[in-house]
């Protein structure tokens with residue numbers, strides 16, 4: 293059997309402090325195909341960011357392993373680009389320079405300066421931000437900053453794009469525009485994407501599969517839902533689509549009936 297592009301194998305994660313150990317994740321097994329769009333959903337504190345950070349190489353596993361394209365992940369690398377909820381642009385650099393910095397880091401020695409310029413602009417244009425290339429982060433909106441963050445991540449040509457609630461801090465309309473952009477980019481480039489979200493509609497709209505996590509501590513994968521909606525997907529067409537409604541109901545049922553959130557004492 294061919295091995296998966298991204299393979300999370302029996303991953304467990306615990307944190308120890310002052311003699312006490314908290315088991316955050318237990319027995320996480322997940323295979324992601326190349327080009328697949330996966331969402332991770334689960335209640336606050338269950339360990340979604342921990343899992344994403346493990347795949348990013350920012351957090352070490354306690355047990356198990358993560359393999360990407362048959363190589364074990366044990367440190368951050370440009371083959372895994374992360375976009376966080378709150379933009380992480382450097383405030384003293386322009387939009388262009390924020391992306392160019394990453395392009396130079398990844399492609400110096402492989403592309404000429406002129407090619408790196410073109411590639412930077414290409415990725416800014418992909419997220420419709422070429423016009424704002426000379427602005428600094430403080431001069432653009434939250435949605436625009438997230439677009440630049442996505443351009444920067446895409447410009448690294450990562451094997452996996454890791455999105456940690458990328459639209460969580462945005463208003464509903466901006467969020468919808470960005471979701472549409474991400475769907476278009478995914479359709480055009482065929483990126484492999486792992487996205488954390490709290491938004492059930494967002495998960496169904498964007499994903500090929502939705503990974504639903506049980507509550508922590510010791511969170512596990514409770515269920516994995518296939519989203520067999522054809523692409524391209526248009527949000528207005530989906531409002532009354534029986535497959536969409538069935539998927540949405542399945543996630544809601546998992547989160548609010550089977551794994552209800554209980555506030556820690």
Ligand SMILES: Nc1ncnc2c1ncn2[C@@H]1O[C@H](COP(=O)(O)OP(=O)(O)OP(=O)(O)O)[C@@H](O)[C@H]1O
Pocket residue numbers: 307316334335336337338339340341342343508
């Ligand atoms: N560095 C750390 N040291 C100790 N505990 C940690 C650390 N990082 C995370 N945790 C704990 O691990 C658990 C999972 O946290 P994590 O941020 O992964 O959850 P989450 O599902 O992403 O939450 P949210 O949806 O609220 O962002 C939490 O109980 C958190 O307190």
